[in-house]
Amino acid sequence: MTGHIKLAPASRRAVLRLALGGLIALPATGHAPYGQWGVYRKRFLLILTTKVDPPSFALGQRLAEVLAERLPDSRARVSRAPHKARVASLISTGQLDLALMRPDDAAALRRGLPPFADYGPVQLRRLVGLGDFLLVCRADFPARHAWLLARTIAEAIRDLPAPLTPVPTLAQKPDSSVPLHKGARAYFTGEPMPDRELEDGAGHGHEHEAGG
């Protein structure tokens, strides 16, 4: 891992607050009946897992705890979908941004292959690998947030190795089936936290170019 920014705790906290401002300070508006629901889903960093894959839920709970401790402004929480198809539906329609998925499932969703043919292709990006799972997000997930999550989780893995077990590689051996998010890549290659949003293709979650 290279390029970590070294900040004093106080200034680091200030940077995190500044960076997460867009995540936590959305106005409580929204005129559709579900507008406030959308605000809730942005106010809290919801980590989507599935009921049919209990280890994903356990890992999501642990991850939310770690983020709550190290990145409190993320207001991270775990969310549990009944099955994989619901994960695909929520991510592809932009109702949620973040999910813990098995690598094969993430690759299938990204390419719109079975069992997710009804939902994709989806512009899916990887933030980190966590044991048997990838933490994936939509491509339009803010780069600054991706950078912060990648750093926080990477540091948590060093400090709290169990039960968060890193994939042997994070950035070093990228899983080409699900590309690294630009914000996470920036962190793992030692770049500073983006000071503005990095564009990553279209501003929505549907893949236009297979393999992109």
Place this chain on the structure above:
Amino acid sequence: MRAGQYLAAGGIALILAAANMSARADTTDVKAWDVLRIEKTGTHCADDTNCMNRLHPAIEPVAFAKPGQHLVFETRDALDSDFDLNSQPEDVTAADLNLVHPMTGPVHIEGAKRGDVLAVTLLDIKPDQYGYTVIVPGFGFLRDRYTEPFIANWKLTRVEAVSDEIPGVAIPFNGFMGSVGVLPGEPELENILAREAALQSAGGVVLTPEPTSALPSEVCGPEGTHKDECLRTIPPRENGGNMDVKQMQIGTTLLLPCFVDGCGLFIGDVHYAQGDGEVSGTAIEMGAEVTVATEIRRGEAAQVKVPHFEGGDELKRLAPSEFYATTGFPLKEQGEVPVFSTYLDGEKIGPLENLSEDLTLAARNALVALIDWMVEEKGLTPQQAYVVASVAADLRIGQLVDVPNYTVSAIIPTTIFRE
């Protein structure tokens, strides 16, 4: 007893046994009604050719029925969910709101024409064994106060519902069709789309057509023939739909203006019980089997332009035998803009402590006072009390004349609390 007597006694016993068997078959097999069942197949609406979650006149009927037939609709819960008795708040945050509401139908009523009224008499509701009430963040009457997800899982019988999440409370069964309606016609569709778009432009609360997960997909889905015109099922309209009126009890008859030939009757979103207001956003939601009978009233749509309903003494059973109630008036703190008024001119509303003729604010205040009472007197948490209010408390208009302060009461039957 001699051998002959034993034989005689045995013979009599055989005859009686045969008679009993015959008697059971005699009554059980007698059929009084012509029944048409609209079955539920598959796990979710998307798996079920008898299910839809959008409204459009181009949606083809899934069944054809004669007036007078008993129609049994097998229905799904409002969220087309996978909830069960072990569901947790984490499951609520993963709800897919594009799936709301799965409706069974539409059923073509033979002989019904545009301009007729379809009279739909509710004959029976057979509840599932499981139901739920949720607080969905951002949805519900007090959405600014209750921002965390919550779920109460209910065990249902035809008598009452109990929940481990709200111990000490039992809610009596008063089932009704949360959603029941007919398809809109082309003129109605055009008008609805236009007026809702205008309201959205003005900042009002509107859900516009959403093709994602829309059913039937061939009409309303992303590749559907009318994907940008299919109405969402959240608001009730002239064609009925999500009216959520608990007084539409078993035995009552709903009158629906018919806008397309055959009317296109649909039913779903059945509620085991609900307070007037359904304040948390959900009642006791469940799947159910709903039996109705229909009658065509020729040409009466000229008078019945929106749903009406009629009945006998069905409302008596909704009356509490004992109760507690609070009242509310359109009063507020200076500087506060009620969440439901934020699309209006907040600059005017904010500084006022008293709003004029504001029924919604009066209802809110009555409800908040009732929840406070349940927390203080019954030991419920605020979330539990909000859910209990949603499934059992009635918001009632007291008066609409004593300007500027209208009165709303919030009434809770105290018999639901089991010490």
